[in-house]
Amino acid sequence: MNKKRSRLNNFYLFCYIGLLPTVLLYVIFRIIPIVDTFRLSFYSWSVLGVGNRFIGLQNYFKLFQDKLFITALVNTTLFAVFVVFFSVVISLALAIMLNNKRMERFSPIYELVYFLPVVTPMVPVAVMWKWIYDPQYGLLNYFLSFFGISPKAWLVYPDLALYAIVIMSVWKIIGYYLMIFLVGLKNISKEYYEAALIDGAVGWQVFRYITLPLLRPIVLYVLVIATIQSYNVFTQVYVMTSDVQGAPGRLVRVLVYDIYENGFRYFKMGYASAEAVILLLIVLTLTIFEFKAMGRED
């Protein structure tokens, strides 16, 4: 009895000591900052620590009168809607093509090619695309000239630049979603398709009534990560549109950029934290909404 007892204590000891590094690192560098972000958002706060004081909800009230913040919110939402929609639709279509049994032989080479932008880090990719979008010597304007489309200053006007960055971001990520969808499609048992064929289902019907329902958890997963990622867009915007020479008007303002600027250029840490809280709440709400919407059907 006693021996068993000490064995159990040993188990517990191992568990707690084994979890200690993970829990410590996680709490210090993640949980505490997350909680602290909420606290800071109620303060007027700077790094220097001068004049830090509690101001209640004032940061939030100010935010919704802040034109730059509203612009950032709108831009980020537009960006997210376009990127999520196009990347999911395109990669799902490509995955269905690759899943065709007559494509099996060629699939690995296509996978390799489409995955290339996924493994490449964002900065060189953004630099590459900035050159492609160049208004005077860019490759894109050159190709478009064949179709009689006049050259466009892609990254100069914020409206156009937003879509230029959408295209580039979709290009970068479809290989990843394509692979996830492909794994999901391969896991769908062949019997379902055979049964559908016997029932006389064709093309679109097979997709609508067999593939899509069985793929739903995967689609949900991709939707959730795509939403989170696109709401946090920063690197490509920073590299492609925030030039030293660029006038501030040239910038495509997105939420994370606004947080970055308020927090680390103007040192309004409390204000920027309030923005971060809003970003967090948006992402959280959308995630829950996506879970609800995808979980309920049928």
Next chain:
Amino acid sequence: MQSVRRENLKVVIMHIILILGGISMILPFVWMFVTSIKPATEVLSWPPSFIPKSPTLDNYRAVLQEAPFGRYFLNTLLISTISALSILFTSSLSGFIFAKYKFPGRNVLFLVLLTTAMIPLECYMISLYLLINRFGWINTYQGVVAPILVMAFGVFFMRQNILSIPNELLDAARIDGCSEWRIYTTVILPLSRSALGALAIFAYMQAWAFFIWPLIVINDRNLYTMELGLTMFQKRFTVDYGLISAGSMIAVLPILVIFLILRRNIIEGITLTGLKG
């Protein structure tokens, strides 16, 4: 007969679509390479040409003179290696414990992990910055690496994998007198080798692409990562595309080489780690 022909037509059309898509995936890389070996006069010639008339390595020489990309590379390698090792260790050990042990507080801990796993760094980077600042870790390696030492997804992923290891194996080891720690090192780790490989690839990729955090905590040029170094480089030479392309090539090349060598492992590693976790 007709349905066979229709099926063939379908396959051809699919190939055409996939090839066009594939070209658009590769073309920017080719264009970057071509630009990087063109002399300055040719870079800005119209119409753009994919075959340089007088190819040169001058841009590469100039880049390496202007910015210590070798140093950036080593910085990135160091940071991503520390991150990957730490993630592998913490994920496998706590994944093992969550998969195979029952202890008071387990569910609470797991729930906390699960609910906060999705929160991206961008949402708490300001408080984290203040914390790192208080530690005096601004402009240090430990400051950069701090937020990527553990990965909640890594814990889920390892737990999923270790769940499939039969309990009988652990019991047999216990009867042989193995301590729990010995079971971890001699049974669990060897049996999780492929999962650990996948997780390592995922961790390396995450650290390599790390951008906003180094941008905030590092302003000492000697500590720049590859991503940060290239960004600052392109801000300095904003219109000199030959030079910038050469810089980008230097940043991309090591990754492309490793990707082509380990292609299957990398594609599966990155896809499955996210999916199973």
